[in-house]
Amino acid sequence: MGRYITGCSLKSVIARERDFRVVLASSAAIYGHPETLPVNEPDRKTPTSPYGIDKLTVDHYARTYNDLYDVETVVLRYVNIYGPRQRAGDYGGVVSIFRDQALADDPITIDGDGTQTRDFVHIEDIVEANIRAATTDHVGEAYNIGRGEQTSINELAETIREVTDSASSITRTDPRPGDIEASVADISKARRDLGFEPSVSLREGLKTLVE
Secondary structure (H helix, E strand, O other): OOOEEEOOHHHHHHHHHHOOEEEEEEEHHHHEOOOOOOEOOOOOOEOOOHHHHHHHHHHHHHHHHHHHHOOOEEEEEEOEEEOOOOOOOOOOOHHHHHHHHHHOOOOEEEEOOOOOEEOEEEHHHHHHHHHHHHHOOOOOEEEEEOOOOOEEHHHHHHHHHHHOOOOOOEEEEOOOOOOOOOOOEOOHHHHHHHOOOOOOOHHHHHHHHHO
16 A cells, blocks of 8 residues: 555545555544553544544544444544644643743643643654555454553653753642643554654653754
C-alpha cells in the first residue's frame, strides 16, 4: 500500500473508493477517567467531553470500515502532543500556554493543585508514529501513542521555568470541572507492532519551543 490519508469517517469512504489506507488521528480522550494506569487499548471508554465522544465515534468508524470493507485503517490514539508552532489559547496545549507565560515572566497559572498528571509527547515522535502506521502490516488496529511517562502539571511548570530561565511565579486557580486527575498511555502494543519508540525527552522537547 503506497498511498494513505489521515482523517475521519468521510475519508474512510473516499479510501474505500480509491483503495487508500486511512491513518486516523484519534485521542486518549476516548478513555475518560481511567480506571487503571497506564491506559491500555482494550480499557473501558467513557469520554467526558464532546471532543472525546467525537474521537471515539470516528475511532469505531475506521475499524468498522476495515472489518466490513477491507479498507486498511490504523487508529492512533494520541496523548498530549506539543511542539513548535503550537498556539497558546483556550484550545491550545498547556505546554504552549506555560511557555508563553514563562517567556513573558508572567505568572504560570495552574488549574487545581497541579498534582494531576499527563503523558506529553513531542510532535517529532507523532510524525514517526504516523509514518510507521502508514507502512505497517498490522491494519485494523488501534494504538496508544505517547511517551508512556507520567508528568505532573507542577513538574511541567517547573521544567518550563528552568528551560526558559524565567522569573515567573507559579500560581494556582480553581480546578477545571471534569478535569482528569491522571493519564498515561501504555504504548507496549505500538512498540511491538509498529516498532514505535519515542525519542524526544520532555526536557529536550521543551527546549525546542524556546529555541
